[in-house]
Structures are given as structure tokens and as C-alpha cells.
Amino acid sequence: MSAPLLPQLQSMFAPAGESAARITSLSWVLIVGAALIFAAVMGLLVWAIRVQGRRPLRTRLWIVGGGVVFPVAVLAALLAWSMARTPGWMERPPPDALIIGITAHMWWWEVRLRDPASGREVRLANELHLPAGRAVWLGLSSPDVIHSFWVPALGGKMDMVPGRVSHLMVQVDQSGSWRGQCAEYCGEQHARMALHVVAHTPAAFDAWLAAQALPAATPTSALLERGRDAFLAQRCNACHTVRGVAEEGRLGPDLTHVGSRLYLGAGTLRNQPGAMAQWVAHTQDAKPGARMPSSADMDPATLQALAAYLEHLK
Numbered sequence: 001m002s003a004p005l006l007p008q009l010q011s012m013f014a015p016a017g018e019s020a021a022r023i024t025s026l027s028w029v030l031i032v033g034a035a036l037i038f039a040a041v042m043g044l045l046v047w048a049i050r051v052q053g054r055r056p057l058r059t060r061l062w063i064v065g066g067g068v069v070f071p072v073a074v075l076a077a078l079l080a081w082s083m084a085r086t087p088g089w090m091e092r093p094p095p096d097a098l099i100i101g102i103t104a105h106m107w108w109w110e111v112r113l114r115d116p117a118s119g120r121e122v123r124l125a126n127e128l129h130l131p132a133g134r135a136v137w138l139g140l141s142s143p144d145v146i147h148s149f150w151v152p153a154l155g156g157k158m159d160m161v162p163g164r165v166s167h168l169m170v171q172v173d174q175s176g177s178w179r180g181q182c183a184e185y186c187g188e189q190h191a192r193m194a195l196h197v198v199a200h201t202p203a204a205f206d207a208w209l210a211a212q213a214l215p216a217a218t219p220t221s222a223l224l225e226r227g228r229d230a231f232l233a234q235r236c237n238a239c240h241t242v243r244g245v246a247e248e249g250r251l252g253p254d255l256t257h258v259g260s261r262l263y264l265g266a267g268t269l270r271n272q273p274g275a276m277a278q279w280v281a282h283t284q285d286a287k288p289g290a291r292m293p294s295s296a297d298m299d300p301a302t303l304q305a306l307a308a309y310l311e312h313l314k
């Protein structure tokens, strides 16, 4: 699989699928319409000032026509048009939809889906992978505070409210990648709570999912073995799962395939050589307040082995 491009910007003016395209066209109608109405009102204002005193203005006509009839007609037309373009509310996912659970934590996204071939559950962090051309039903929830799911290229925002599961249907037309961001202020690191969406062709998606469903890669060298041992000795597994090694940690992201991630810390660091060690040793500098302690006093050889091990978990 070639490395997908990494979008830094997010824009609702570049929709990736049908429902986002509807929102984009609705926005254009509102933006252009509002600009035209604003220009017309300013023109009328200039006209009114110029004729003032020379000719009596028909105030009643302007107040009733411009203040009541015109807005009622324009808003009613907009309401009818936008209602006709809004997809109907669905109580449950359509039978052929792919179901993906997303939980927003302070301050990272947990994404869960099941590999139909092996039956295994895959847990990712801060990345939503989709097959292009297929309806995807996102079940959205939060265990802590209100967050909001927002990937502008996919469509509207959806709040993620504790104690409730809301949902959003999304579909993208072709492979590509897009950036999203938590859109409801949720505390100190709300700004560093990005989510990347990657859409694959259906065949590539199946292959990707099968690979993600595999347990963690086994160490192939003494260095990597030392890294795995350090992962356990440092008690990283109190919060993190690495399937096949330690499976009880649930407070932080599942690290079974962390080496294949685009970013670390929900968009905080590009996952490139050196980033893993930087994240582990200086978590609180990279993302102050993140719910993981820095390991600044780990000895350098252990840190390098641990980072090499995590990078190897593709």
C-alpha cells in the first residue's frame, strides 16, 4: 500500500461524498445568497439617503415588503429546498452498511471495527479507515465529556454525548485521506484531538483490515525483544494493549499496530523515525495534560529499544 498523502487542512468546500456535497452546495447557496441580499440592502440604503427629502418614501411598502414578505418567502423557500435535500433519519443501519464504533476520549479517538474474515475486533486510535463506495454507519459515544465528531469532507458534525450513542452515516466516493477534528471544546488538549480518515478501494480495505486483525508482530531481533520486555517492565501495559503480548490495558490506545499509524497523539507528532522515543520520553512536552506520564528518566538504551519495538508493530 502506498503511503497516503497527509492532509493538514480540512475543508468543507472539498466534499468526499454525497452527503458532504449536499452540505457544500447548501453552504454555497447561503453564502452567495447572503452576499447578494447584503449588496442589495446596501444599494437601497444609498438610494434612500440620496432621495431623502426630495421625494416621500413609501415606508409602509418597504417595511411590509422588505421586512416581512421578503424574508418569509426567502426563508420558506430555503427551508423547503434544504429539507428535500436532507437524508431521512435512520433508526438502524442499512443491512449492507459497515459498522464502526468511535469513542472520543480526552483527548484521542478510539475506533473499533470487526474483521469479518477472522471475527477479531480491531481497535485503532485517531484513524478511521473506510472502503470507498460503501455506506458506513458510525456509532459515536464518549465516556467522559461532550466531544464532537467533525470531518468536514465527510459531512456534518455530530456531538458525542456521555451516556448516549449517536450515529452518522458516511460514504466516500474514492480513495483518499482527509483530516477531522474534535469540534466541541473538551478541555486542555481539545486542539490536539485530530482524526485522520483514510479511504481505500474495497480490496485494499479488506487486506488492510485482515492485517490489522493480526496479533502484534513478534520481535525478530535482540533489540526488539528488549523493547517488548521494557514495554512490560515499565508497566505500559497498565494502560495499553498489544494483542498477543498484554491485553488488559484499556485507558490508552491499543498499540498492536501503532507502527503503521500516520500520527502519534491524535495528530500531535508525525509518526516518523524518532517520534516514538520523543513521545514516550516527553509526552507532557509534546501534549501537556495528556493522560499518559512522560518517561523522561528512562535510560536511553531502554528507550531506544522500546521505541524500536513500537515502530516495528506495523
Ligand SMILES: [Cu+2]
Binding pocket: 147, 148, 182, 183, 184, 185, 186, 187, 190, 191, 193
Ligand atoms: Cu474536543
